[in-house]
Amino acid sequence: MYINGVWQSCENNFDVFNPATGEKIGEVADGGVQQARAAIDAADAAFGEWSRRTAYDRAEILYKAWELMMARQSELSELMTCEQGKPLKAARNEVKYAADFLRWFAEEAKRVYGQTIPSARPDQRFIALKQAVGVVAAITPWNYPISMLTRKLAPALAAGCTVVLKPAESTPLCAIAVFKLLEEAGVPVGVANLVTASQPAPIGREFCENSLIRKLTFTGSTAVGKLLARDAAPQLKRISMELGGHAPFIVCEDADPVHAAKGAALVKFLNAGQACISPNRIYVHESIAERFLETLTERVAGLRAGNGMDPSNSIGPLVAEPALDKVARQVEDAVAKGAHLHTGGSRILENGLEKGYFYAPTVLSGVTDTMQIYREETFGPVAPVVIYNDQDDILALANDTNYGLAAYVYTQNISRAMRLFEGLQFGIIGVNDINPTSAAAPFGGMKMSGMGREGAQEGIEEYLETKLGGFSV
Ligand code: ADP
Numbered sequence: 001m002y003i004n005g006v007w008q009s010c011e012n013n014f015d016v017f018n019p020a021t022g023e024k025i026g027e028v029a030d031g032g033v034q035q036a037r038a039a040i041d042a043a044d045a046a047f048g049e050w051s052r053r054t055a056y057d058r059a060e061i062l063y064k065a066w067e068l069m070m071a072r073q074s075e076l077s078e079l080m081t082c083e084q085g086k087p088l089k090a091a092r093n094e095v096k097y098a099a100d101f102l103r104w105f106a107e108e109a110k111r112v113y114g115q116t117i118p119s120a121r122p123d124q125r126f127i128a129l130k131q132a133v134g135v136v137a138a139i140t141p142w143n144y145p146i147s148m149l150t151r152k153l154a155p156a157l158a159a160g161c162t163v164v165l166k167p168a169e170s171t172p173l174c175a176i177a178v179f180k181l182l183e184e185a186g187v188p189v190g191v192a193n194l195v196t197a198s199q200p201a202p203i204g205r206e207f208c209e210n211s212l213i214r215k216l217t218f219t220g221s222t223a224v225g226k227l228l229a230r231d232a233a234p235q236l237k238r239i240s241m242e243l244g245g246h247a248p249f250i251v252c253e254d255a256d257p258v259h260a261a262k263g264a265a266l267v268k269f270l271n272a273g274q275a276c277i278s279p280n281r282i283y284v285h286e287s288i289a290e291r292f293l294e295t296l297t298e299r300v301a302g303l304r305a306g307n308g309m310d311p312s313n314s315i316g317p318l319v320a321e322p323a324l325d326k327v328a329r330q331v332e333d334a335v336a337k338g339a340h341l342h343t344g345g346s347r348i349l350e351n352g353l354e355k356g357y358f359y360a361p362t363v364l365s366g367v368t369d370t371m372q373i374y375r376e377e378t379f380g381p382v383a384p385v386v387i388y389n390d391q392d393d394i395l396a397l398a399n400d401t402n403y404g405l406a407a408y409v410y411t412q413n414i415s416r417a418m419r420l421f422e423g424l425q426f427g428i429i430g431v432n433d434i435n436p437t438s439a440a441a442p443f444g445g446m447k448m449s450g451m452g453r454e455g456a457q458e459g460i461e462e463y464l465e466t467k468l469g470g471f472s473v
Contacts, residue, residue: 005189046190134214240452245405404446
């Protein structure tokens with residue numbers, strides 16, 4: 001743990017495993033409420049000085065952190081592949097994406113503009129000032145174990161906040177590497193603190209109940225997000241929630257089915273499907289469904305699962321045994337209710353992969369709304385295809401979910417693209433585009449996918465208060 005500028009151990013440790021091999025790869029300090037409190041106190045003590053520094057000073061440190069992260073892209077990616085499992089190439093992309101947040105918010109730090117507002121009274125002047133919200137608590141997930149940290153840390157630090165971060169219990173080594181880098185970049189003592197823990201709940205409660213925390217930012221499941229939002233409510237803490245998703249991927253009748261299928265194969269199997277923006281219902285118009293399924297199945301059957309350190313593997317393991325069970329349950333349920341299995345459909349138990357958590361890349365068609373996979377987030381390598389026809393209201397079908405994070409549309413008709421873009425109740429829409437994400441673009445969801453935005457100009461607003469001054473002159 002890194003508390004008040006000191007690397008600390010504690011009485012107990014917990015083990016970290018490689019999900020591709022089941023091997024133990026490290027041991028980290030198992031922190032609890034006591035350590036969380038110490039970290040919050042340190043962040044509180046550091047807040048005054050850090051928030052009063054010039055934005056230029058804070059930006060310099062973030063630029064330095066960006067440089068260090070890019071210089072260490074290879075070693076950080078290797079660590080990520082060992083700890084989280086994604087293929088090395090994807091890990092490299094993630095490190096670059098993570099570093100982008102450091103650079104973007106180094107730039108945004110200098111653009112925290114307030115406003116002067118004309119008054120109706122001749123003797124009055126209004127000034128709206130933006131100020132750092134205070135001490136921030138951050139809880140991050142395991143699926144993107146470096147970029148989800150910088151997406152919170154960079155804007156918080158840029159705004160002048162101090163932070164206590166608790167990473168996911170399966171990927172603390174990546175978090176430690178990020179904090180080593182922040183320390184080296186010159187982040188002052190107490191400004192960024194790291195508490196690793198095997199038991200997240202008591203620390204989450206402390207973040208909600210400790211009155212020194214003014215803002216809670218969370219990325220993870222909707223179930224835990226709701227719990228934290230509830231616990232943060234008595235003190236009316238500001239919260240940002242980046243939660244689950246159930247993305248529709250709509251392939252209209254005028255789309256090129258081959259191009260769309262290649263896109264679906266790429267985005268669905270990123271991170272073995274363990275992404276909140278992963279497509280979970282692929283709607284294909286019946287007139288092009290056959291061609292689409294042919295290409296999708298061919299592409300997916302060609303994906304090689306295995307240890308991400310080997311560059312010929314493009315699908316890594318799932319995070320743990322329960323994730324495999326959930327995927328298997330959803331596939332079995334769909335097949336039992338009449339879905340057609342084109343490829344995959346089982347855990348991989350050969351060539352040494354039985355030691356890890358590998359599930360074969362899977363394509364299902366004939367998926368209907370009676371199946372679990374149609375409603376529940378899968379977080380695994382399964383592409384469920386739903387065939388629709390002219391009688392279906394595709395917009396209503398796509399919006400028929402409690403989630404509202406990402407959606408994708410393939411069409412060559414500009415009016416249809418615009419209608420769907422405007423009508424879809426999701427925070428991020430890819431139109432003929434499978435990667436609508438960037439440090440410069442606002443990321444976040446509607447409905448049960450959360451509240452608040454990360455990245456972009458909006459990302460720093462999450463860490464700022466607006467203070468109005470009315471001056472009589
Ligand atoms: P997933 O199901 O994808 O693992 P979680 O929401 O369980 O997602 O985990 C995301 C983050 O939330 C992790 O850092 C995890 O430790 C943390 N977490 C899980 N349960 C709680 C809880 N009750 N209170 C606070 N944090 C939690």
